[in-house]
């Protein structure tokens with residue numbers, strides 16, 4: 001059976017690089033199809049222990065448009081291979097790589113600060129690039145100011161930039177973000193540590209020449225102790241300037257309890273909230289119910305169980321009816337589950353347990 005080339009290319013686009021390579025050698029027709037740009041829309045390359053990359057990758061990588069690079073950090077050789085892959089895709093591809101996401105598999109060596117990777121990425125991008133999406137959420141080390149400044153200058157077409165990684169501390173100051181906004185005038189999706197935001201950054205985002213801001217992903221951790229909290233007024237102004245903006249907030253256990261209410265300003269258009277603080281969150285849940293009922297779609301909680309928590313969640317379920325997902329990593333009562341199912345018509349996934357289960361807890365999917 002002969003499939004039209006477009007359809008075949010579409011199917012090939014889902015293959016990981018290894019299988020794409022194999023498809024190349026099957027027959028003439030397939031090998032032609034593999035040079036079709038659609039075959040390369042998405043490509044994941046894994047540089048892990050035990051796998052090696054065939055030589056011919058160097059001819060194929062320049063065809064990649066959207067690259068997901070997964071690499072093991074444990075082994076310096078794998079980091080070098082990862083950078084080699086990136087170099088082929090960027091330098092040989094005539095600036096056609098559109099999106100790049102880098103993530104790590106396995107745990108990094110102790111005290112590994114990612115110097116070689118940060119420097120390597122900057123070196124590879126040194127002739128400039130037309131990247132529109134750069135996602136570094138999967139890097140487990142602190143990204144620093146000079147890295148972010150360099151990348152923003154080298155990739156002026158960026159629209160989506162994610163540097164809100166799970167590293168312990170924020171390494172990027174507000175001035176750096178302001179510079180990145182200047183260098184990348186089209187940025188409209190931004191994932192950062194909230195400690196990198198300042199009143200001035202938000203004001204820059206409101207300038208008349210800026211495009212409509214779509215999404216802010218903010219990680220709130222202990223670095224916030226040393227910053228001035230953003231006022232509700234400035235959030236209100238931002239929301240007025242960008243009515244379609246939505247915000248994803250993640251508060252982790254390193255954020256001192258006392259700073260939690262300052263983060264949860266009522267005018268933030270919060271669509272997704274992860275309160276992973278392990279502290280009692282009764283006041284906070286009341287705040288969420290009061291402030292975010294019109295926007296909240298995803299809620300995740302890590303907090304101790306109690307009858308008061310159950311009552312607070314039942315009350316929240318009555319108000320936050322737009323919820324699509326709710327995940328609570330402590331035991332709750334059956335009434336809590338019933339309340340969410342009854343009041344939130346769009347609920348599609350939940351992690352709400354009435355009995356202890358072995359970890360990791362799995363979620364329940366509704367039809």
Ligand SMILES: *[C@@H]1O[C@H](CO)[C@@H](O)[C@H](O)[C@H]1NC(C)=O
Nearest residue numbers: 090091092123124125126127
């Ligand atoms: C940058 O461009 C110069 C001149 O065209 C070239 O020699 C060099 O290899 C390029 N560097 C990278 C990393 O692409």
Ligand SMILES: *[C@@H]1O[C@H](CO)[C@@H](O)[C@H](O)[C@H]1NC(C)=O
Nearest residue numbers: 114115116118119144146147
């Ligand atoms: C930031 O990281 C780069 C590359 O890892 C390093 O060369 C530089 O010294 C670091 N700068 C600061 C201010 O820590």
Ligand SMILES: *[C@@H]1O[C@H](CO)[C@@H](O)[C@H](O)[C@H]1NC(C)=O
Nearest residue numbers: 321322323343344345346347
């Ligand atoms: C449920 O989802 C539909 C489709 O996305 C939307 O139009 C509707 O407003 C949602 N309902 C609630 C209560 O959020």
Ligand SMILES: CC(=O)N[C@H]1CO[C@H](CO)[C@@H](O)[C@@H]1O
Nearest residue numbers: 104137138139140164165166
């Ligand atoms: C937000 C995010 O995706 N963070 C990632 C940062 O890096 C660690 C370790 O690689 C990942 O587990 C996190 O998911």
